[in-house]
Amino acid sequence: MYSFKKYITIVGSPKIFAYTVIWMIVLVFIGTIVQKDIGLYSAQMQYFSSWFKWVWFLPFPSGKLTMLIMFINLSCYFFRPGILFKNKLGISITHFGVILMLLGGGLTSFFSNDGSIVIDEGEKSNFYENYYNKEFAIVDTSNPDFDRFVIFDDPLLRINNVLSEETIPFDIEILDYFINCKPIARIYEGGNEFKGMAKNFILQEILSEKEYEKNISGIIYKIINSESSDGIYINYIGQPITQTLTDSNKDYMLFLRRQRTYLPFELELVNFEKVMHPGTNIAKSYSSLVNLIEDSVPRKILISMNEPLRHRGYTFYQASFIEEGFKQTTVLATVKNQGRLFPYISTIIMCIGILYHMLFMIFRRKSL
Amino acid sequence: MTNKTFGIIGFIIFSSIFCEDFTYKELPVLQSGRIKPLDTYSKNSLLQFYGKKSIKLDDGNSLSSIDWLFESFINPNEEFEREIFNIRNPEVAFSLGLGKNDDHRYNFTQIIDGFRDNKDLLEVLKKKEENNQTLVDKQIIEIYNNILSFDQISHGVYCLLPLINLSNEVNREFMGLDSSESLSYSYFMRNIDRFRFLLQNLLDTDENDWNESHLEISKIAFQLESMTQFHYAQSIKIIPGGDNEWFSPWEMMDGRELTQFQYEILELYEKLFYYYVNDDILSVNKYADLIITKIDNNYNLETSLLSLETFYNKINIFLFSMIFYIVGFFSMCIGWMIFNKYLHIFSFLSMILGFFIHGIGIIFRMIIMQRPPVSTLYESIVFVGFILVMFALIFEYFRKDSLGILIASVGGIFLHFVGFKYAADGDTLGVLMAVLNSNFWLATHVTTITTGYGVSLVAGLMGHIYLVVNLIKPKNKVLLNKIFNNAYGLTLMGLFFTMFGTILGGIWADQSWGRFWGWDPKENGALLIVLWHLMMLHLRVSGIVGKVGYAYGISLVNIIVALAWFGVNLLNVGLHSYGFTDNVAMNLFLFILVELLFTSSLLYLIKRKR
Numbered sequence: 001m002y003s004f005k006k007y008i009t010i011v012g013s014p015k016i017f018a019y020t021v022i023w024m025i026v027l028v029f030i031g032t033i034v035q036k037d038i039g040l041y042s043a044q045m046q047y048f049s050s051w052f053k054w055v056w057f058l059p060f061p062s063g064k065l066t067m068l069i070m071f072i073n074l075s076c077y078f079f080r081p082g083i084l085f086k087n088k089l090g091i092s093i094t095h096f097g098v099i100l101m102l103l104g105g106g107l108t109s110f111f112s113n114d115g116s117i118v119i120d121e122g123e124k125s126n127f128y129e130n131y132y133n134k135e136f137a138i139v140d141t142s143n144p145d146f147d148r149f150v151i152f153d154d155p156l157l158r159i160n161n162v163l164s165e166e167t168i169p170f171d172i173e174i175l176d177y178f179i180n181c182k183p184i185a186r187i188y189e190g191g192n193e194f195k196g197m198a199k200n201f202i203l204q205e206i207l208s209e210k211e212y213e214k215n216i217s218g219i220i221y222k223i224i225n226s227e228s229s230d231g232i233y234i235n236y237i238g239q240p241i242t243q244t245l246t247d248s249n250k251d252y253m254l255f256l257r258r259q260r261t262y263l264p265f266e267l268e269l270v271n272f273e274k275v276m277h278p279g280t281n282i283a284k285s286y287s288s289l290v291n292l293i294e295d296s297v298p299r300k301i302l303i304s305m306n307e308p309l310r311h312r313g314y315t316f317y318q319a320s321f322i323e324e325g326f327k328q329t330t331v332l333a334t335v336k337n338q339g340r341l342f343p344y345i346s347t348i349i350m351c352i353g354i355l356y357h358m359l360f361m362i363f364r365r366k367s368l
Numbered sequence: 369m370t371n372k373t374f375g376i377i378g379f380i381i382f383s384s385i386f387c388e389d390f391t392y393k394e395l396p397v398l399q400s401g402r403i404k405p406l407d408t409y410s411k412n413s414l415l416q417f418y419g420k421k422s423i424k425l426d427d428g429n430s431l432s433s434i435d436w437l438f439e440s441f442i443n444p445n446e447e448f449e450r451e452i453f454n455i456r457n458p459e460v461a462f463s464l465g466l467g468k469n470d471d472h473r474y475n476f477t478q479i480i481d482g483f484r485d486n487k488d489l490l491e492v493l494k495k496k497e498e499n500n501q502t503l504v505d506k507q508i509i510e511i512y513n514n515i516l517s518f519d520q521i522s523h524g525v526y527c528l529l530p531l532i533n534l535s536n537e538v539n540r541e542f543m544g545l546d547s548s549e550s551l552s553y554s555y556f557m558r559n560i561d562r563f564r565f566l567l568q569n570l571l572d573t574d575e576n577d578w579n580e581s582h583l584e585i586s587k588i589a590f591q592l593e594s595m596t597q598f599h600y601a602q603s604i605k606i607i608p609g610g611d612n613e614w615f616s617p618w619e620m621m622d623g624r625e626l627t628q629f630q631y632e633i634l635e636l637y638e639k640l641f642y643y644y645v646n647d648d649i650l651s652v653n654k655y656a657d658l659i660i661t662k663i664d665n666n667y668n669l670e671t672s673l674l675s676l677e678t679f680y681n682k683i684n685i686f687l688f689s690m691i692f693y694i695v696g697f698f699s700m701c702i703g704w705m706i707f708n709k710y711l712h713i714f715s716f717l718s719m720i721l722g723f724f725i726h727g728i729g730i731i732f733r734m735i736i737m738q739r740p741p742v743s744t745l746y747e748s749i750v751f752v753g754f755i756l757v758m759f760a761l762i763f764e765y766f767r768k769d770s771l772g773i774l775i776a777s778v779g780g781i782f783l784h785f786v787g788f789k790y791a792a793d794g795d796t797l798g799v800l801m802a803v804l805n806s807n808f809w810l811a812t813h814v815t816t817i818t819t820g821y822g823v824s825l826v827a828g829l830m831g832h833i834y835l836v837v838n839l840i841k842p843k844n845k846v847l848l849n850k851i852f853n854n855a856y857g858l859t860l861m862g863l864f865f866t867m868f869g870t871i872l873g874g875i876w877a878d879q880s881w882g883r884f885w886g887w888d889p890k891e892n893g894a895l896l897i898v899l900w901h902l903m904m905l906h907l908r909v910s911g912i913v914g915k916v917g918y919a920y921g922i923s924l925v926n927i928i929v930a931l932a933w934f935g936v937n938l939l940n941v942g943l944h945s946y947g948f949t950d951n952v953a954m955n956l957f958l959f960i961l962v963e964l965l966f967t968s969s970l971l972y973l974i975k976r977k978r
Binding site: 013014022028029031035040044114282305306317333334337340343344347358 | 398400401402612613614809860864867868871872874875878879880882883884885886887888889892893895896899900902903906907909910912936
């Protein structure tokens with residue numbers, strides 16, 4: 001028992017907290033400065049959302065690990081004696097609030113899922129696309145009643161990986177995968193082994209954009225073990241012509257696209273509206289009038305700046321819009337976040353804690 | 369004494385806000401998405417070109433911005449010779465072929481000639497991507513844009529000026545005129561139906577049979593034709609057209625159908641400029657009043673706001689609050705030297721008075737813009753100064769040993785100077801992007817976080833004082849302990865405000881665009897201050913640092929605040945960036961250097977003394 005207490009005292013020492021905070025300051029400082037060069041997403045990945053930041057061959061604790069240490073250190077605070085005494089109660093409540101906050105951050109980083117849903121005026125959509133992750137989709141269109149989808153997720157899209165699935169009569173060997181690339185027209189047509197767009201185009205890898213979500217990912221793959229379609233193909237995000245092929249008397253479409261998450265309901269954009277400050281190009285507000293269609297029953301909802309739609313755990317925010325000629329398209333940021341309520345609760349707790357502490361100090365001083 | 373002063377200030381404010389007549393300064397104009405008085409328009413333009421709000425004339429007098437604007441309206445060609453364009457960078461002047469000039473000011477004609485002689489320069493620059501432009505490139509483009517916009521302004525109301533004489537009796541009678549006033553382009557456009565008849569008559573008559581009236585009409589037709597060249601000058605949007613849209617006089621001249629209201633407004637404006645040209649300011653103001661009342665009746669203008677804004681422009685209120693702070697500072701210093709109790713009271717009152725004026729200035733801005741106190745960088749500077757002085761004065765009220773006055777005056781004066789520097793960059797009353805346009809969150813998050821900045825700065829200054837007192841009077845433990853306790857308490861308060869400000873910001877972000885925290889530079893900046901306070905508190909609690917070390921650390925929070933406040937704008941990434949000048953980087957660097965040197969040398973001296 002004694003050793004457990006001693007252990008807690010060491011792990012929960014405020015000294016550790018002080019040093020961890022200093023390290024966190026260093027991380028935040030560097031992680032902010034480098035954003036000018038590598039962009040927000042990469043900085044976030046390297047300095048905050050990962051466990052370690054590798055400098056050459058040395059691993060430095062990154063934001064996630066640092067905050068985990070803080071969390072453990074703070075948790076030990078509650079094994080100390082006397083934390084519920086009058087003079088410490090305020091501080092204890094505040095610390096509890098901070099722990100909740102860190103916990104919420106952890107939950108968010110592990111379980112939240114976000115992206116954006118893009119709808120043209122008058123159109124419907126029932127999925128949102130992840131900003132960063134991509135997926136490789138094979139669609140079997142031979143049955144007139146329904147399409148069969150086979151999806152390979154981002155982590156599978158690695159060089160030399162062979163993708164196969166029992167219902168598909170062929171295998172896919174990934175020859176190359178680019179985070180960001182651009183298609184370049186070939187001067188001479190490629191040889192017989194190149195099929196589809198690969199016959200006339202090659203993909204050239206280019207540096208990742210500072211804004212990661214603007215990257216056009218591309219994939220070069222080889223179809224093997226098929227009846228008649230063996231060859232090298234390319235796919236990239238936003239490809240104008242869909243890659244199709246026929247094998248074993250079935251028609252397939254192949255896509256590389258942003259990872260999709262399907263919603264249990266549909267959204268239809270009825271009208272998009274933006275109001276400008278008079279005589280300028282500065283937008284004063286945007287809003288989308290949408291129909292939320294669930295079980296074929298539509299319900300009208302107005303989503304505007306600072307006033308999102310929340311439904312079944314999903315939240316849709318007016319994020320942006322696209323205008324091409326007369327066609328207006330709304331972009332709604334979509335989030336499903338399990339840890340959403342934590343900051344709200346922990347703020348209230350911290351507020352109570354600090355106020356208690358301040359009042360306590362004031363009254364103690366008066367009574368002296 | 370103070371009651372009297374308040375009375376006078378109150379009288380000035382009320383008399384100028386609620387006086388019934390409007391003057392030509394308050395004529396409404398639409399610029400950058402907001403209806404503002406011409407006075408503000410002229411100030412912004414002059415700041416943009418000249419760098420100051422009024423022009424210093426050779427005879428020592430000064431020309432106010434509104435008078436400069438009207439002079440430019442009625443005498444564009446003369447104003448083209450006035451040296452109002454500020455080119456501080458000799459490289460820029462040289463590349464435009466402009467000679468050396470001690471006050472760095474050049475006139476329109478010189479610069480336009482410079483651009484004409486270096487045509488290729490501009491062509492090349494326009495093709496460059498913004499990221500590749502050097503400072504000189506950017507400044508050249510800026511000068512070019514200024515030249516263009518001045519050209520637009522100076523000919524903006526050209527069609528309203530009485531430049532055309534119609535003296536022939538026959539013609540006058542036909543147009544229904546009874547006096548011999550000169551007429552404007554706009555007059556003919558408004559009465560185009562009658563004038564068209566005269567023109568047709570002219571065309572139908574053989575040139576050899578032209579009489580005097582024909583000759584005059586042909587002359588006028590030629591004159592009108594040549595004035596049409598200024599049709600492009602459409603930047604003075606003074607005529608409301610419904611649906612939030614405002615038009616420039618020249619836009620009204622393009623043959624469109626004028627509403628009765630627009631017809632009348634144009635007529636009133638013609639009269640106004642007629643009297644301005646003839647130096648009859650009383651009548652000018654009479655017509656200005658008529659115009660504003662008319663627009664107000666039809667379009668529900670917030671006329672009291674126009675007057676308030678003109679008044680705000682005129683009094684330069686923050687100059688007064690700064691003067692009181694400076695008076696407070698010096699009387700406090702003298703009071704310290706000669707141990708005079710009354711001087712101490714006097715300096716405290718002076719600070720209080722400055723503080724009230726400071727607050728009134730902020731309230732004015734809130735009323736004019738109809739939004740919470742802080743929404744732009746400039747406003748944050750003014751507001752942080754206000755909070756800093758407030759907290760320091762509260763301390764002074766309880767301590768009564770002038771330390772609070774010292775902090776309030778030094779911080780207040782310094783932030784006033786920073787604010788003036790920002791105000792000199794142009795319009796400080798701008799409209800906001802859609803995301804920021806939420807009064808609730810501006811009022812809660814932004815106000816809390818800026819309050820946090822203010823309190824943190826007070827804490828930092830308290831740390832400075834601890835170090836100085838420790839060096840000068842290391843024996844006075846009672847005083848030192850008091851200061852230390854104050855610095856510690858202020859750290860807690862700073863932590864409170866910055867932490868809740870930051871969390872509220874996160875909640876705003878969660879509400880508006882779906883994520884609580886995104887490691888955006890501005891968020892990180894605020895987080896840095898929070899972490900710094902946390903670090904100092906835990907360093908002290910765990911006994912890693914002593915009191916001197918704590919004071920040193922908390923002094924450095926000033927640097928962190930400066931970085932979070934101004935530094936992050938230099939990165940220009942993310943949702944919060946406001947846009948900035950290159951000067952900021954230099955000044956920020958100097959500030960950090962001075963702070964580091966000052967506090968570190970204090971620390972070194974204290975340690976050595978021991």
